[in-house]
Amino acid sequence: MPKPPKKPWQPKMAPDDRNWRKDKFSSVSARADAELSQRRQLQQLRPLPDQDTAHFAMLMMLHGAGWPNAELWEQWQQQHEPGEVTMMVHLKAGVDPASVRTGREAIACRKLATSVEANWGDISLVEAQLDSMGELLRRCPHVTHIGLASGHDLPLQLLRPGLLLPGVSMFGAYQFPEVETRTLKVAALDALVDDLEMDLTEAQDWAQALTFHHQWMVLAREHAAALVLLTKEIGVVGRAIHKACNSVKAGMAPDEFILLTALRAHGYARSVQRVELKPGMRYPPGTLLNSYPTLVLFPAESSPHPVLWTDMDSKTECQVERHTGQQYFKRMSLRECLKVSVDRCAIFFRKVEMREEKGDGGQQVQKLLEVLQQLWHGGSSAARKGAKRKRGASQQRSSKGFGTKRDAAGATDSAASSAADSETAAGSGDAEEGDEAETPPRPQRKRAARSR
Numbered sequence: 001m002p003k004p005p006k007k008p009w010q011p012k013m014a015p016d017d018r019n020w021r022k023d024k025f026s027s028v029s030a031r032a033d034a035e036l037s038q039r040r041q042l043q044q045l046r047p048l049p050d051q052d053t054a055h056f057a058m059l060m061m062l063h064g065a066g067w068p069n070a071e072l073w074e075q076w077q078q079q080h081e082p083g084e085v086t087m088m089v090h091l092k093a094g095v096d097p098a099s100v101r102t103g104r105e106a107i108a109c110r111k112l113a114t115s116v117e118a119n120w121g122d123i124s125l126v127e128a129q130l131d132s133m134g135e136l137l138r139r140c141p142h143v144t145h146i147g148l149a150s151g152h153d154l155p156l157q158l159l160r161p162g163l164l165l166p167g168v169s170m171f172g173a174y175q176f177p178e179v180e181t182r183t184l185k186v187a188a189l190d191a192l193v194d195d196l197e198m199d200l201t202e203a204q205d206w207a208q209a210l211t212f213h214h215q216w217m218v219l220a221r222e223h224a225a226a227l228v229l230l231t232k233e234i235g236v237v238g239r240a241i242h243k244a245c246n247s248v249k250a251g252m253a254p255d256e257f258i259l260l261t262a263l264r265a266h267g268y269a270r271s272v273q274r275v276e277l278k279p280g281m282r283y284p285p286g287t288l289l290n291s292y293p294t295l296v297l298f299p300a301e302s303s304p305h306p307v308l309w310t311d312m313d314s315k316t317e318c319q320v321e322r323h324t325g326q327q328y329f330k331r332m333s334l335r336e337c338l339k340v341s342v343d344r345c346a347i348f349f350r351k352v353e354m355r356e357e358k359g360d361g362g363q364q365v366q367k368l369l370e371v372l373q374q375l376w377h378g379g380s381s382a383a384r385k386g387a388k389r390k391r392g393a394s395q396q397r398s399s400k401g402f403g404t405k406r407d408a409a410g411a412t413d414s415a416a417s418s419a420a421d422s423e424t425a426a427g428s429g430d431a432e433e434g435d436e437a438e439t440p441p442r443p444q445r446k447r448a449a450r451s452r
Contacts (some may be wrong), residue, residue, distance in 0.1 A: 001425070008279075013283075016327060017267075018208075019266070021266075022436075024266070024267050024268060029222050031229065032226070033137070033225075035229065036134055039134075040144075045113055045135070050083045051223055054086035056143065057088060057147070058086070058147045060392055062091050062107060064099070064100060066100030067102055070102065072155070080158065086336050089106075090112055090128055093115040093117040093394070096412070105414055110241075114132045116131055122254070125215075125255050126238055126254050127235060129148065132423075133146060141379065143221060144221050146224050147217075147218045151307070152353055153349065153350040153352075155348055155376075155378075156341055157342060160279055162281075165282070165285075167284075170218040170288075171292075176212060185207045192237065207263035210241070210261050212256055212257050213259070221271075227262060234262050238254040238257075268286070269287075273288070274290045275291050293346060294347070294349065300318060307351070308351045309334040310353060314333060315331040316331065334352065338372070338375060383406045
């Protein structure tokens with residue numbers, strides 16, 4: 001009988017990026033700390049909760065709608081060791097904290113001094129993220145990772161040991177056909193050379209590094225520090241490539257390509273790996289993991305907006321895309337989506353805003369909290385099935401006196417089997433074993449810049 005693996009199976013490492021510079025990556029945090037210490041606006045800041053002790057920071061990007069899920073995030077934070085996790089808020093410039101619709105108290109005690117008039121689909125949103133990360137790095141000397149989220153996101157997993165790898169960032173990629181990717185890279189190269197008069201070699205580095213990604217990611221401190229140092233260049237190049245994307249009707253906003261593109265162009269990214277990340281996996285510092293830390297679904301109709309979930313059990317026809325690019329449609333409720341998402345290794349989920357009906361008494365919010373608490377403490381369908389298999393194997397060994405035959409990978413619930421288990425638990429009959437994590441549909445090339 002084969003021995004169970006000591007750690008989860010993981011794909012073979014992709015080759016290093018041609019621009020990878022280990023020396024630059026290793027020294028970037030110290031260089032960023034030195035520069036940030038000289039910024040006058042960051043020298044006298046009122047203290048925020050847990051900034052001196054936290055190892056993980058959640059950066060919430062908020063606007064006039066406020067923070068609808070603030071209470072759920074506070075509950076999640078309390079499940080960790082005291083002082084281990086901090087949550088900080090960027091509130092759009094011009095928005096009065098006292099006038100936001102939800103989460104006023106939570107925003108008031110966690111609001112950063114940084115405030116940028118950030119607009120969806122514009123480079124200003126990237127500037128708000130980078131300036132906020134600069135302040136956060138200055139405040140939090142021990143933070144190793146920064147998560148980016150909106151007020152409509154939910155936390156699905158606790159940050160258990162081994163989930164966040166030193167120097168490794170996580171993101172979700174947009175899936176484009178190869179021919180469209182080539183078209184976008186050529187357009188970007190032309191824009192950088194013609195509009196910015198950039199040196200051809202430097203422009204080629206940027207164009208070849210072009211990577212399309214969701215803006216809601218988890219960044220290692222080193223990657224966040226590198227981006228903060230590159231803020232001015234990111235603004236200039238981001239505008240030019242955004243113009244190039246629009247010229248070929250791609251409809252990609254700057255925050256959907258410029259961060260990882262900048263890291264790869266400047267040699268701060270070792271390689272890009274496609275994986276469903278599980279505790280126990282090991283990747284070297286500098287790696288970018290395409291692991292979808294934040295899962296989002298789009299409705300079946302051709303809408304640029306993700307599904308906004310407002311109750312637990314109503315079902316919506318959703319688009320689901322496999323890694324092959326094939327799409328299928330599935331009716332799912334939020335309850336089902338959350339369980340499937342955590343089985344597929346997502347850490348966060350969006351977009352959710354429970355709306356209290358007249359006389360509801362907050363029942364939807366309470367139902368959501370109960371489901372989340374189960375997920376936080378190992379209540380996913382894959383975990384239950386894994387426990388059931390272990391109990392069954394133990395019973396057979398005790399009754400028959402010898403070990404039962406099992407696949408070696410079964411001891412760790414591979415990404416494929418956990419996805420299949422969760423689909424079964426959710427009552428699905430149309431998902432196949434081996435599906436990748438649920439990803440948003442490919443953006444249509446003739447679509448305008450997405451609102452999120």
